[in-house]
Amino acid sequence: MDKSTTTSTPSLPNKKKPKLVLVGNGMAGVSCVEQLLKLAPNRYEITIFGSEPHPNYNRILLSSVLAGDADMKDIVINDWSWYEDNHITLHTGHAVNHIDKERKLVHADGGISVPYDELIIATGSLPFMLPLPGADKEGVIAFRDIKDCETMMATARKYKKAIVIGGGLLGLEAARGLLNLNMEVSVVHIHPFLMERQLDQPASLMLQRELESQGMKFLLSKNTDSILGKKRVTGLRFTDGSEEAAELVVMAVGIRPNIALAKNSGIEINRGIVVNDYMETDVPNIYSVGECAEHRGIAYGLVAPLYEQGAVLAKRLSGVETPGYQGSVVSTKLKVSGVNVFSAGQFKDAADTRAIRLQDELDGVYKKIVIRNGKVIGTVLFGDTADGSRLFAMIRSGEDVAGKEKEVLLGAGAGGLAKSGAELVAAMSDDEVVCGCNGVSKGAIVQAIQEKGCASVNEIKACTKASGSCGGCKPLVADVLTYVLGADGVKTVKEGICGCTALGRDEVVEAIKNMHLTTSKEVMNVLDWSNTEGCSKCRPALNYYLGMVWPEEHEDEKESRFVNERNHANIQKDGTYSVVPRMYGGVTTPKDLMKIAEIADKYEVPLVKVTGGQRIDLLGVKKEHLPAMWADLDMPSGYAYGKALRTVKTCVGSTFCRFGTQDAIGMGIKLEKKFERLNTPAKVKMAVSGCPRNCAEATIKDFGVIAIDGGWELHVGGNGGTKLRGTDLLCKVKTEEEVLEWSGAYLQYYRETGKYNERTSEWLERVGLDAVKAALDKREDRLALVERIEQTLELMKDPWKEIVEQKNLNETYMPIGRS
């Protein structure tokens, strides 16, 4: 992306045009110029100075570049040609060092001086570097620009151990990126809770648990005292005397408005450059927008308000009337894949506020709204953030919700059933904001689709900018498209399974089959992966696809699995583990119960809990006790951590219940014994009820069996989690053998066509019930699928049995964090 330090394109000679100079070629300043060019295309002769050697790029997406989900070339917002096309003179690699207010001149490094009539200062922020002894050592960096990003990527090729100081948005995104680059990462945070500026304590704890399960390590309530090492950093020492080794230290402890230029030029500053509602400084014809500007005492650090500021200034400079900038309520999302966090407004409790909270620790969902005087003033969402834009719109509009506060929190889920994306969009008002970064409403997107013919997310981006910054609103933009055009009208734009490839799931699986690829390395080489090591998204997916296509030849690549699967145990929030033995159909015996009790006692298990899946969870187990506990238990693993069959819940059925028409327990045990250990694209839950009263809740399971007079109903695609979905009826059968045949064929069809990480509820929505019925309708097709699943099932082994049968338990067992 680097070109030369200076690209100078003389603008069209026009003496009458006033000269506009922009200092800072970043997101806020250039966005203001873009708007100005739209409002008054030929009004100014424009010059832009940027101290970085790049054209205008999307700083936000540096996190995605680091994580391997985007390429440097993807993050350019305005390429070199944009400046030329708009007759803008661009000086890159040249910092402006002084403003001569009297003579209206800017002076830049390299002896360049340029006169101005109007001047915009948009110099952004500087990362705050803790002034610690040793902070100047090699390997101690910030995360702010392309250079930092490149340094991290190069460091990861040579070194193994990184520490990120600061558990805020930036620190966590940096940490996730470094993990993807195969570094071991510890995050040092001064507070006891992560992202304390954006989250309350419960959400913060859930976030920590999720990130720990991804392999991140946290050192909380830690204050760094000094940076160790000679020339290069070797570690950190903390004020409590403890030390931690590191070969790379990334400081992400906040930012400071970059006001040096304004300060040395005599422009009024406080924390930032002080501006009024029209973004004017105290000096005539000098304005400021972006992170360097301080408006009504606030210097913002997110793009949405900065773009609003730019829009106001563009109007001011083009003579379009504007009420001025009134300040912004901000919302944030963390850009870490697999983690949904949203927070907006004033979400902390105060004496004059009341909050409603909903916490579901099983599915990892937390929702909170804060109410003052009948109005929503803040929200925190974890796990399920679908209601974020609706709640944010309420906060911004100040709508009176007195009396219906609970409805507001439960939102789309109220009344029990989750709504589809298109239904959610239908319920949104036209002025509700879909893209927070760019302030694009549902109405504006609908207009772009209906009036400008946009038929894909990319075309909408080009037209409205929606989804062009952090990208977090892409799914919602896609939902608006589907809502307006219907699924058939939407252009399918090819998207790869991750940032390492443009190939989609089906193409990758086809290539694995046709080219007989049996290892991830082979797939990545042959299919030209851009990142030869793969990333956290494609590695586990490839491991699954390879195992599905070549059950015998493919050797499970343990290092590609997520940490819980790698360790055959669920890590808990306090760093301990849970042990869940299988209990087929929820049935146990006094002997097994006594054994479990003895073991719980022997290993001082702090909590013994009966789970929703009808088994017993031993919680709070120390890692070093795991192998011995499993050896003592001598019971099969319940796979409570895996993308595999979890449980088969049963009711008592005809064995004891007077309503029962069939043996639900017996059927459930058969199913569980048949499919235990089977790898599936995502977790699978089953249930069997002995009559249509359905006490085992089979209609919210991936595969539900309900006894009816003379047979069984087979239900599919249910989900009782965050996105509640009732099952669809697949078929009715007469015998238990038929239940086993249909369930085997159904599961294998899901295994062969599902995307990795896609639950059956999502898969069924995507492929359609009719397609599934058609695939299973003919007996010969069903038997072919059953044959393939049988081949796989024959090869499955109990992981803990294997581990405990090894001579040296602790050596064989792979601790968290090591592969």
Ligand SMILES: Cc1cc2nc3c(=O)[nH]c(=O)nc-3n(C[C@H](O)[C@H](O)[C@H](O)COP(=O)(O)OP(=O)(O)OC[C@H]3O[C@@H](n4cnc5c(N)ncnc54)[C@H](O)[C@@H]3O)c2cc1C
């Ligand atoms: C990794 C990362 C991820 C982020 N993710 C998000 C996110 O998800 N959502 C969100 O809303 N925000 C996010 N942000 C914050 C967002 O990027 C900033 O708010 C935004 O870039 C600020 O824009 P700006 O124009 O004010 O400053 P900048 O984009 O920093 O631009 C300022 C430019 O001015 C140049 N400059 C400085 N001084 C001079 C000078 N004297 N002469 C010439 N040029 C000069 C600088 O080199 C810089 O290029 C993220 C930031 C980072 C670093």
Ligand SMILES: NC(=O)c1ccc[n+]([C@@H]2O[C@H](COP(=O)([O-])OP(=O)(O)OC[C@H]3O[C@@H](n4cnc5c(N)ncnc54)[C@H](O)[C@@H]3O)[C@@H](O)[C@H]2O)c1
């Ligand atoms: N997804 C996003 O929206 C996103 C992503 C990245 C960056 N950003 C923006 O970039 C800017 C910088 O982000 P940031 O996370 O550095 O800023 P921040 O101020 O939000 O967070 C800094 C964190 O560092 C912690 N901290 C401070 N001193 C510390 C110390 N000595 N040791 C350990 N921890 C310490 C603080 O408690 C705080 O939580 C912010 O404006 C942020 O909004 C946004």
Ligand code: SF4
């Ligand atoms: S589903 Fe029917 S058989 Fe099973 S427990 Fe309930 S009432 Fe009894």
Ligand code: FES
């Ligand atoms: S919300 Fe960030 S790009 Fe739309």
